[in-house]
Amino acid sequence: MNENLAALVPETALCATAVIGLLTGAWLPRRRQWTVAVLAAAACVTGLTATGITMATGREQTVFSHTFAVDAATDVGRLTVLGALLLIIAMSVETVRGHRRETEYWVLLLLTGAGTLALIGASDLLMLFAAYLLAGIPAHALAAFAKDAPGTEAALKYYLMGALLGTTMLAGTALLYAAGHATLYRALHATLPHAAYGLVGVGLIGVLAGLLFKAGAVPAHFWVPDVTDGAPTPVAAYVTTVPKIGGLIGGYRLLHEALPDSDVNWPLLLAVIAAVTMTLGNLAAFFQTSVKRLLAYSAISQVGYLLMALAVATRTDLAQKSLLFYIAAYAVTNLGVFAVVTELPQARTLDDYRGLARRHPGLAAVLVVCLLGLVGTPPTGVFLGKLEIFSAAVDGGFTWLAAVAVVNTVASLFYYLRWLAPLFATTAPAPAEAQTVLGRWAAGAAYTSGTASLALGIAGGALLPLTTGPLLR
């Protein structure tokens, strides 16, 4: 049995740093608690390095009785999550600096990050559920970090919804266990095709419910706008980006590894969920005036595009690379927008962004790149992702879904432009205090993400080959 702990360096680094950070923070005076942030960043860098080494030396393997797979999907997922965590750490600096519970903030962030990493690699239903909890519970606490009324409400909603769908997921796990007599994907792969159709179908829906909750897809999306609006902005950036990576790659692995030969028609189910998710997200985003709510609904619609890859998971070779690339590009682009929102804490509505281009041309440029990126305008990374994912959908026989996605993309342009156009307005600019900036770290995160979003599109040829490679079970 392979119990190679070295394969799990990123996960271990985050968990160990969380423990060390908590202990250190307990003894540090408040003004020195930034040390924990440095530790957290160091853990992410360690994880990135370890992943780089794994990829360079080709040490793909499954560990601990095949419950955890370290393969191409895990590698790219880890790079994305850890990179995203670094950006979130940078944009959080000013928000939590000197806060009474600063240490707790960093520790919770590390723990939920570790949970997301576990979701990505989980190759066993029970492992998947444990990861669901580890990724979820610290995030619920983070949502209420500010201890204000909107934050508390957001956290309660997030928690209740997570608990409900977590239970559903556990029930689904039990049903799949009953149907396939195993929880390991490699065993389910062989037994599920012979199991009772209804049992597998209901069990799968149960497990997917939890994963869709993580991703924020319809019908498990109700928490997204409230949490995004109520939580501190860096936390909102986190919940709309990172859990999605875990939920979608985890879901992809489940469908691709455990149910490829099952006669349950899950491709159609996911295609319908994808279509509904992108459409509802876009429609709801249309007339939002609060930037955070607009971003929340935009995040929902983006999940719809990403789910297209899950629908064609076993139908085309393009599915995996399109999913992994899109999700990486989406993560940096979305974080870029949130970094700008963090940098301008007083600007809450679209009108507060009037005339930003004149006052802060750099931030306006990041917004232009990232919002047009979210639309899928070349040459940003999301464009390349969209190209791949549309190709995958057409190749997988869901041309209608690609057409729906195209219509939705055009529709989404409308509300992104509602935000972009005021930036360049020359008449009636917003008052200067609405556009006061927070500090250097958040701005740095914004510039970094904006650049990365462009670079992923122009130099996408470098990353794309990394996303191909067999999944292990």
Add this chain to the structure above:
Amino acid sequence: MLSVITFLPLLVCAVLLLWPRALGDRAYVWVWIVTAAVDLALVVTVWAGFDQTGGTQYQQRVRWIPSAGVSYHVGVDGLSLPLVALTCLLFLAVAVYSLKERRRVRSYVCLFLFLQTVGLGLFVALDLILFFVFFDLSIVGMFFVIAGWGHGERARAAALKFFLYTFIGSLALLLGFIGLYLAAAPHTFDIVDLTSSNPLAGRGLYAGLVLLAIGVGLAVKTPTVPFHTWLPPAHTDAPAAGSAILAGILLKMGTYGFVRIAMPLLPGSWRHYALVVVVVGAVSVVYGALVALAQTDFKRMIAYTSVNHMGYIVLAVGAAGSLAGSDAQARSLAVTGAVTQMVSHGLITGALFLLSGVLYDRGRTYAIDAYSGLAAHTPRFAGITAVAAFASLGIPGFSGFIAEFQIFTGSLASQAIATAIAVTGILITAALFLRALRTMFLGVPRLPRTIPAGGISDLSGTEAVPTVALMAVALVIGIAPRWLLDVIEPASRTLTGLVAR
């Protein structure tokens, strides 16, 4: 070489943005003029070194995103080289015209430099995704031009409509490209490879759907009836320089797409549905002309004549796909006419839009009946506008005549009825231009009240030089077209050969 020509404006744009010290307004425009002039000189050297019978030249192919089948592949042939030259010339003209611009000049110049790179990049692209990148970015750039320098709040709405409408087209185009990509083995977006492998030959409905997606995408950009409704508001509310580029370069992206992508990559379906294209073209010609006739706004009228002129091109490319009743020479003539018309329309309509900018600058209105007897006050403006109007309606001696003559001759054999209907378009445009000229320039002198007491001033140097230069080139093509046709004709023959296979 082509990469230098393409990216030189973008490079200058980046330098201007990062330049630590603010320059004077005119200095920025002068930088732009010099850049555009250098670019034009480079294109002239490319033209001089161009072997007319050598097919695609100056090719450069670099691996870009190999795992997605995308490469950076550029080159020019007889279809694209005239458009590349047109782009450089028109941008130079617009740059000179912009010397009087006073509003946020740095951003203005940077946007136009960006648009120049986008336009050039599109015409030299030999990869579908590279083509698409520039196709899409042209929308983004023009959106900011219209929203930022257009006429007031209305311009913002027009810009939004423009962006949304043309973005639908570009995404339809993307779906079509994906269809082509998936059909090719191995999967590739390279135009040259796809042309030679013809992956959709004999694929019936699938090929038809791909052509539908690509056709709609290009038709929105061109624009043809019924996808033209974004054009009039965009033009009316755009600044004059933006309109000139929009009409002169951006519309050509659609028509160029037909000859570069739709025809050679989908020859079977193109032949099969040629009649549809011909009908759309003929309808655009007549409808565009009729609606232009009904306009009371000078700029809007020119915008609708663009629909009419683009209709001729669509008619010609459709006729080039109708094998029955025509020989290779006629079809090749139609394609040559179409490409000549692209160049001609860019020159003449570009000049007309710049002139309409002068009109607005003086009187703050485009309404035709607000002016009367202008010829007495502004003889130079009236003269050059009259010349441009006559050139636009296709009077012999200007490039428009050469183009339309070839289109009609090439199309007549196979599509006699449609061609006969389309010829009436010339009559209608003649009527509408003559009517506008008579109302505005002749008769009792009368000016709108918005004109200051000092009276109306005639064309200044920075307004006269670009418009006269554009008309001069149109005149040269009209009188001695061989230097242009010698470049286009071999490429047209190659294209008709590809369509007929």
